[in-house]
Amino acid sequence: MGVEFEQQPSVELSKVAVSDTHGEDSPYFAGWKAYDEDPYDESRNPSGVIQMGLAENQVSFDLLEEYLEKHSEAASFGNKISSFRENALFQDYHGLQSFRKAMASFMEQIRGGRAKFDPDRVVITAGATAANELVTFILANPGDALLVPTPYYPGFDRDLRWRTGVNIVPVHCDSSNNFQITIQALEAAYADAVSKNIKVRGVLITNPSNPLGATIQRSVLEDILDFVISKNIHLVSDEIYSGSAFFSGEFVSIAEVLEARNYQDSERVHIVYSLSKDLGLPGFRVGTIYSYNDKVVTTARRMSSFTLISSQTQQLLASMLSDKDFTEKYIRINRERLKNRYHMIIDGLRNRGIECLEGNAGLFCWMNLSPLLKERKKESELALWKSILYEVKLNISPGSSCHCSEPGWFRVCFANMTERTLEIALQRIHDFMEIKKENDVQQQ
Amino acid sequence: MKKDQESTPSSTSTGGGATTAMRVIVPLQGVVQGRGGLILGSVIPCALFYFFQLYLKRNRSKGGSGENSPPPPPARSPSGTHLQESSPLQRVQSRSLLSPRGGGSSGPAPLLASRADSIAKQADGPYYVGLKRVSEDPYDGSSNPDGVIQLGLAENRLSLDLVQEWLAENAKESILGQDMSISGIATYQPFDGLMELKVAIAGFMSQVMDKSVSFNPSQIVLTAGATPAIEILSFCLADPGNAFLVPSPYYPDLDRDVKWRTGVEIIPIPCRSADNFCLSTTALDRTFNQARKRGLKVRGIIISNPSNPVGNLFNRETLYSLLDFATEKNIHLISNEILAGSTHGSEDFVSLAEIIDSEDFDRTRVHIVYGLSKDLSLPGFRVGVIYTFNENVLAAAKKLARFSSISAPSQRLLISMLADTKFIHLFMKNNRERLERMYNAFVTGLKQLGIECMKSNGGFYCWMDMSGLIRSYNEKGELELWDKLLSVGKVNVTPGSSCHCIEPGWFRLCFTTLSENDIPVVMDRIRKVSEICKSRS
Numbered sequence: 005m006g007v008e009f010e011q012q013p014s015v016e017l018s019k020v021a022v023s024d025t026h027g028e029d030s031p032y033f034a035g036w037k038a039y040d041e042d043p044y045d046e047s048r049n050p051s052g053v054i055q056m057g058l059a060e061n062q063v064s065f066d067l068l069e070e071y072l073e074k075h076s077e078a079a080s081f082g083n084k085i086s087s088f089r090e091n092a093l094f095q096d097y098h099g100l101q102s103f104r105k106a107m108a109s110f111m112e113q114i115r116g117g118r119a120k121f122d123p124d125r126v127v128i129t130a131g132a133t134a135a136n137e138l139v140t141f142i143l144a145n146p147g148d149a150l151l152v153p154t155p156y157y158p159g160f161d162r163d164l165r166w167r168t169g170v171n172i173v174p175v176h177c178d179s180s181n182n183f184q185i186t187i188q189a190l191e192a193a194y195a196d197a198v199s200k201n202i203k204v205r206g207v208l209i210t211n212p213s214n215p216l217g218a219t220i221q222r223s224v225l226e227d228i229l230d231f232v233i234s235k236n237i238h239l240v241s242d243e244i245y246s247g248s249a250f251f252s253g254e255f256v257s258i259a260e261v262l263e264a265r266n267y268q269d270s271e272r273v274h275i276v277y278s279l280s281k282d283l284g285l286p287g288f289r290v291g292t293i294y295s296y297n298d299k300v301v302t303t304a305r306r307m308s309s310f311t312l313i314s315s316q317t318q319q320l321l322a323s324m325l326s327d328k329d330f331t332e333k334y335i336r337i338n339r340e341r342l343k344n345r346y347h348m349i350i351d352g353l354r355n356r357g358i359e360c361l362e363g364n365a366g367l368f369c370w371m372n373l374s375p376l377l378k379e380r381k382k383e384s385e386l387a388l389w390k391s392i393l394y395e396v397k398l399n400i401s402p403g404s405s406c407h408c409s410e411p412g413w414f415r416v417c418f419a420n421m422t423e424r425t426l427e428i429a430l431q432r433i434h435d436f437m438e439i440k441k442e443n444d445v446q447q448q
Numbered sequence: 449m450k451k452d453q454e455s456t457p458s459s460t461s462t463g464g465g466a467t468t469a470m471r472v473i474v475p476l477q478g479v480v481q482g483r484g485g486l487i488l489g490s491v492i493p494c495a496l497f498y499f500f501q502l503y504l505k506r507n508r509s510k511g512g513s514g515e516n517s518p519p520p521p522p523a524r525s526p527s528g529t530h531l532q533e534s535s536p537l538q539r540v541q542s543r544s545l546l547s548p549r550g551g552g553s554s555g556p557a558p559l560l561a562s563r564a565d566s567i568a569k570q571a572d573g574p575y576y577v578g579l580k581r582v583s584e585d586p587y588d589g590s591s592n593p594d595g596v597i598q599l600g601l602a603e604n605r606l607s608l609d610l611v612q613e614w615l616a617e618n619a620k621e622s623i624l625g626q627d628m629s630i631s632g633i634a635t636y637q638p639f640d641g642l643m644e645l646k647v648a649i650a651g652f653m654s655q656v657m658d659k660s661v662s663f664n665p666s667q668i669v670l671t672a673g674a675t676p677a678i679e680i681l682s683f684c685l686a687d688p689g690n691a692f693l694v695p696s697p698y699y700p701d702l703d704r705d706v707k708w709r710t711g712v713e714i715i716p717i718p719c720r721s722a723d724n725f726c727l728s729t730t731a732l733d734r735t736f737n738q739a740r741k742r743g744l745k746v747r748g749i750i751i752s753n754p755s756n757p758v759g760n761l762f763n764r765e766t767l768y769s770l771l772d773f774a775t776e777k778n779i780h781l782i783s784n785e786i787l788a789g790s791t792h793g794s795e796d797f798v799s800l801a802e803i804i805d806s807e808d809f810d811r812t813r814v815h816i817v818y819g820l821s822k823d824l825s826l827p828g829f830r831v832g833v834i835y836t837f838n839e840n841v842l843a844a845a846k847k848l849a850r851f852s853s854i855s856a857p858s859q860r861l862l863i864s865m866l867a868d869t870k871f872i873h874l875f876m877k878n879n880r881e882r883l884e885r886m887y888n889a890f891v892t893g894l895k896q897l898g899i900e901c902m903k904s905n906g907g908f909y910c911w912m913d914m915s916g917l918i919r920s921y922n923e924k925g926e927l928e929l930w931d932k933l934l935s936v937g938k939v940n941v942t943p944g945s946s947c948h949c950i951e952p953g954w955f956r957l958c959f960t961t962l963s964e965n966d967i968p969v970v971m972d973r974i975r976k977v978s979e980i981c982k983s984r985s
Binding site: 065068148206307310 | 564630810851
């Protein structure tokens with residue numbers, strides 16, 4: 005036998021590192037890749053892919069820039085030695101008190117003063133992505149589950165499950181009642197988990213909903229709260245789009261429901277918030293967990309060491325958000341602009357024969373293309389999605405990536421572009437529908 | 449004298465379960481393998497042992513580590529700035545204590561995950577208690593001269609004035625740019641950091657390490673501080689229940705960073721004063737084998753270079769030995785080099801990256817952690833670096849960085865600051881000088897009090913031998929002295945036991961949060977306590 009060279013075994017990685025729970029191989033992200041490779045630009049690449057899969061709010065940048073120009077000392081350190089000392093040195097996971105106060109007050113303003121928030125219950129994190137993951141780490145053990153109503157934000161598969169080892173059990177909602185969450189659906193999901201020997205630790209709702217673009221009605225919130233009480237589990241309410249409800253009065257926060265009940269049973273409720281959507285500042289990485297449970301607050305604070313916001317950003321935002329004139333104006337104008345965008349796209353689609361779910365919040369609409377499907381199946385939906393991506397050159401999100409049980413629905417974002425670009429997108433849809441009609445006529 | 453290992457996560461989590469299972473299986477293995485003469489003589493004790501383990505395991509989980517304490521009255525605004533830190537983990541079954549209160553709850557409170565609780569025990573240790581005491585009563589030369597002096601935080605304030613000056617002049621433009629446009633910082637940016645900043649940091653790292661090695665920006669993942677950098681590497685390199693070997697004493701927060709949410713264990717490799725607390729390869733070997741016998745799978749070694757709390761530098765031979773060992777056992781090697789720029793004294797810092805460069809090692813097992821908190825005095829900015837030679841780790845870490853991204857405006861600011869090479873050069877020079885001055889002043893001052901410090905070449909601290917002052921040569925004696933220093937002397941130092949040091953009586957004293965004027969005050973207070981201890985005996 006010849007000399008055998010020992011092949012040095014390559015060093016192993018963990019299961020977390022090699023798992024695909026990050027979900028980046030799903031259509032949701034494949035669309036992004038297509039966009040990255042051929043991004044639309046009004047002048048330089050007018051035939052490129054228009055990104056309508058990114059829920060980013062760019063409609064109110066001018067308001068922010070105006071503020072920063074007037075208050076430029078907020079961006080620097082005001083030349084005060086003590087403020088800087090507090091600033092650069094600050095590595096305490098409590099976060100700047102001024103920032104927490106400002107966040108609490110901003111959250112109150114968004115809810116029209118209908119709920120109060122205590123700055124000492126605000127835990128800071130680097131974005132809502134981190135907040136959702138962190139809350140999951142605290143509320144559930146590996147192998148346990150959270151119930152999440154469908155359709156839901158595709159990122160939850162990664163954020164709630166990847167490192168935490170926690171499962172998502174879907175609570176199925178459908179168009180028969182406008183995708184509202186029902187007690188039956190919650191009970192069914194719970195029973196499903198029990199039958200698989202999975203321990204349910206809580207329900208996680210997004211209100212206003214992503215991808216539906218609609219607020220949850222008060223009566224439904226009451227039902228959900230009663231449900232979690234009856235099962236003695238937690239309720240996480242992801243309210244990151246609360247400032248993007250077109251009419252302030254139409255958004256009801258779980259905080260309001262709790263206040264009306266005198267905070268009875270509140271220790272099981274936790275709210276996630278972020279400035280990425282409402283303020284259009286996802287690059288700043290600002291998220292919070294607001295919990296009515298002291299132990300969760302304490303634990304979350306310690307755990308936030310893994311995901312803190314730079315003190316410079318905290319200070320900048322503390323100034324901005326405590327300026328009540330600015331925030332009142334911003335919230336009002338932002339809502340108005342989002343509402344107008346929404347109507348622009350809804351009307352534009354309706355004129356082309358496409359209906360959407362009646363929405364009242366968020367940076368997207370929930371579009372119904374099921375009439376265009378060859379078969380009411382996921383495969384048909386994906387085929388349609390592909391042709392819209394590669395032929396129409398629009399990156400929209402297929403409902404299946406949001407775990408929607410009804411094929412044919414798509415999430416279409418409208419706030420991350422100029423009005424002009426939106427018009428072009430609508431024009432492309434118009435052309436696509438025309439061709440479809442012709443094809444259908446020809447086939448008859 | 450061996451210190452207790454950090455307790456494993458509670459039995460409901462997978463990590464604890466695995467180790468418990470292992471402890472049961474190992475004695476049985478002997479029987480299965482037919483070792484030992486009398487099978488019956490082995491079976492019966494093993495069976496007894498097995499049942500004893502089961503009994504213990506059941507009783508441990510009854511301790512209610514997953515139970516909540518009764519919920520407090522709702523929506524109360526606590527007085528003072530912080531919520532009360534929760535009291536030491538309640539082991540008493542709390543369900544029976546719950547009673548419905550008006551506006552409270554209609555039933556028992558929902559449980560939290562057991563891993564949520566596992567940090568509570570550690571959080572009441574001296575390291576954290578000391579930090580808390582200082583925050584409640586912080587010393588200030590003029591406004592609060594009787595306050596507690598912070599000597600427990602390895603944070604560098606010695607050269608803050610230089611940074612502050614730069615920021616005052618340059619901050620605004622750096623963040624918003626000349627056109628005051630916000631879209632460049634407001635929109636979604638790559639979660640693993642702006643490429644411009646990676647380039648700047650790669651250059652800075654090289655500069656800090658005296659240009660002995662160059663760093664490739666494409667191998668960098670930026671995170672919001674070194675804390676998540678270490679945690680992300682732990683998640684990528686080990687599964688729950690696996691272990692990393694770490695030379696002890698090591699800094700207290702490493703327990704949190706490596707173990708808390710990952711379910712990964714740390715097995716300390718004890719280092720001794722006789723070796724100047726330097727890592728010996730014999731100890732490394734022995735610890736690895738012991739781990740193996742316990743059924744623990746070792747996935748890697750984590751070193752800090754310069755080390756914390758001792759301040760040692762790893763020399764070339766030791767780094768080579770570590771790489772040889774890691775290669776032989778096919779495990780990873782992580783080097784936390786966050787203090788590389790904070791060296792003083794005559795010895796040169798050698799990065800693991802330099803060793804890798806010069807030899808034909810399998811680089812895919814090498815990972816370096818860095819950050820700007822220490823060397824640039826910028827902990828508030830939260831900038832950590834994972835530098836890895838492993839493509840797969842790089843890919844995974846990039847995705848995981850989304851949970852710990854650096855705020856875009858801060859990144860822009862740092863790009864400007866790091867590009868100002870004149871400033872950086874001036875800062876590093878001044879900083880090193882001040883560090884060396886403070887270090888020498890403290891070592892001399894402590895010597896006059898009869899307290900020797902371990903010779904160190906880096907870091908923000910002195911590693912003091914106060915074993916002569918402790919009443920009993922054990923952890924209890926050490927903690928009594930720690931408490932005396934905190935309550936009577938009103939200085940917060942970190943006891944060696946919090947750093948898993950196996951020899952009692954050693955304490956870490958961080959001197960970088962002080963000015964030179966504070967030195968006599970500190971010495972005075974330590975002297976007072978020292979005299980109290982001496983007069984006792």
